[in-house]
Amino acid sequence: MDAFLVAAGQMLDPYTLLLIAASTLIGVLIGALPGLSSTMATGLLLPFTIYLEPVSAIAVLAALYCGGTYGGSITAILINTPGAPPAAATAFDGYPMALRGEAGRALGIATVSSAIGGIFSLVVLLIAAPALATLAYRFGPAEYFALAVFGLSMLASISGDSAIKNLIGGCLGVFLSTIGVTLTTGVERFTFGVPELYDGIDFIPVLIGLFAVSELLSQSAKIGRKLERLVVDAVKLPSLDDFKRCAATILRSCGIGTFIGILPAEGGTIASMIGYNEARRWSKHRDRFGTGEVEGIAGPEAANNAATGGAMVPTLALGIPGSGTTAVILGGLLLHGLRPGPYLFQEQPTLLYSIFIAMLIANVLFLIFGLAGAKIFARVSLIPPTFLWPAVLALCIVGAYGVNQSVLDIYVMLIAGLIGFVLRRFGFSPAPIIMGLVLGTLVENSFSQSMIIFDQDWSQFLGRPIATSFFLLAAVGLFYAPATKLVRRRWGRRIPAAAIED
C-alpha cells in the first residue's frame, strides 16, 4: 500500500501529470496520422526521455502507447484510413457509419470502448504482472532462453506477409545484437574494423530507421494523393441502447485483448481482428456487419486497447515484449538502467504502480480528449503530408543523434531505413526485427550460460520442466497454424464451405 501511495504521489505531481497529459495528446495525434503508429510515436520520442527521471520516462512512453493506440480509430472512422494497423478493423463498420452521417456516434463508441478496454487490462496488469514475476523467480538461464525462444516463436503469428519471414526477421534482429566485442572472450564480431561498432549497434537508431525512415519511403509514392474526409457531427456518448447492444461485446473483447496482449509478441492488431470477428460471430445482427454496426466498432476498439495493458505484463514481469510498442518500452527501461524481470518489482517496488497509474490517467485523458476534441484531432489529417514527413524525418535525425550525440547513429538510422524499405517490399515486417534486437542479448547470454551449466549437452534443456514447457509452447506456436491449414485443406473437401467459415 505504501508503494502505491508513493507511486500515486509521483504520478500526481503536477509536472509528471503534465508530461502524461502531453504524451497522451501527442500519442492521440500521432496515432491519428495515417502511417504513424504508436510504435513509431514511442520510437521517435524514446531518445528524448533520457532527459527525464526513469519513472517519468516510462510513464511518458506508456501514455504515448495508450494515446497512440486509441488515436488510430479517429482516421479509421473519418477517412477509412486507419492511423495505425490495430485500428484497421475499426474502419470496417466505423467508416460506413460515418458515411451515414453518424461519425460522432461512431467516434463516441470507439472512445468509450477503448477506455473501458484499456482500464480493464490495467487491472489485469496489476494482478498478473507480480504473479508472473513470482513464477519467474524460479527461472534460471535455461528457462530464460526457452522463454525467449517462445517469444521469438510467437513472431510467426504476428501480422505480416509470412510466418517464416517474421521468424527470419526475428533472427536477423538477434543477429544484429551479436555485432561488437563479446564480453566473455573480447573477440570482435562483424565490426569490419569500425571502432564505433565495438560497443555494438544501438537499438534506437535501428528502431527509428526501420519504422520511420522506411515508412517515409513507402509513403513517398502516395504523398500527392488526397484523402476524402467526412464532416464530424458532435461527438456524443453512446446511448443507453448502444451500451446495451455493445456491453457483452466490450466485455468479451476486454478479455480477448488482454489475453492476446499477454502472449509474447502478439499485439493490438491481432487482438482487434479477433475482437471484430468474435463480435460478429456472437452478434444477432451479423449480416449487418460491414454496413455500420456499433458492435463492429466496440469489439475491435475494446480489444486493441485491452492489449496495451496485457502487453505490459510479460514486458515488465519477464522482459519479453508483448507487442512492437512494448519492445520499444522495454528498450526504454534498459536505456534508463531498469532491468525488467522479477527483480524489477523488488528493486523498484513503485514502478509497477507508477505505470498502472500513468496508463490509467492516459486512458481517462483520452476519453476526455476523445469526447471533447475528436473534431479537432480529425483536423490533423489536414496537415499536408509534404510538410509532415520532412518534420518526421527531422525528428528521426535528432532522435538518432540525441542518445549518444553521434553522427554515426544517424548513418545507422539511414541504413536501417533503406534496408527496412527493401525488406518491406519483400514482405518482411519491421516489428520482428526490433523484437529480435531487443531480445538478442538475453537470448545469447542465457544460451551461453545454459551451455556452460549443461557442459555443452543440449539434451539437458529437456530435463528442465519449465524450459521444456516453453519449448513445447514454442512448437505449438510454430506448427499450429500450418497444421490447422493442412487439416482444413484435407477436410475442406468434405465439409461445406459455410461450416468452415463459422
Added chain:
Amino acid sequence: MRGATAMTQHPGEAGEGGGSPSPDRPEGRLRHRDLWLGLGILGTCAVLYYQTTTFPSVPALLSQNVQASFFPRVLIFTVGFLTLLLIAFGWHKRPDRQPAVKPVTLLTAVLTAGGIALIPWIGVLAAVGVLAVSLPLLWRDKRHAAIAAYAVLLPASIYLLFTLVMQVRFPTGLLAL
C-alpha cells in the same frame, strides 16, 4: 473474416500470391515465389558464415567452451533452414506482384541520404533546412512561400526545443568557422 485479413496488410505489403497462374503468363513459365529472395539470404548467410571463420579462437578456459563464433553460427544455420523452408513453400507458386518502385521514392531516398551526408559539412540544423525545402519540392508542392518559411521554422523549432531547452549540442560542420 476474409475482409478482415485483407485489411491487416500494411500499405506496400503484398498478399499471398499463391494459387493459379495469371492469365497473361503461360503455365510453362510459372515462377517460384521467394526463390531469388531466398537465394539472396542464403548467399548472405554464406558470407556471414565465412566471417565467423575469421574470428580468433580463444583458449577454452577463457571462453568457457563457448567460442565467439558459436552463437552467430547457430543463428546463421537457423536462418538458412528457415530460408530453405521459405523456398520450399513458395515452390511453383506465383511470385507476389509488387508494383515497381516509383522514381519519386528513389529520389526521396537519394535526397534523404544526400541531406544526411551533408551533416558533417553543414551541420544538423542546416541539413534539416535543406531537407525541408527539397523534399516538398520533390513531392510537387507548389506553395513556395510556405516551403521557404517552413525551411526556416523547422530548424529554428529544433534549435529552440533541443539545443536551448534540452541542451543537445548538434554538430555545426563548416558553418561553425
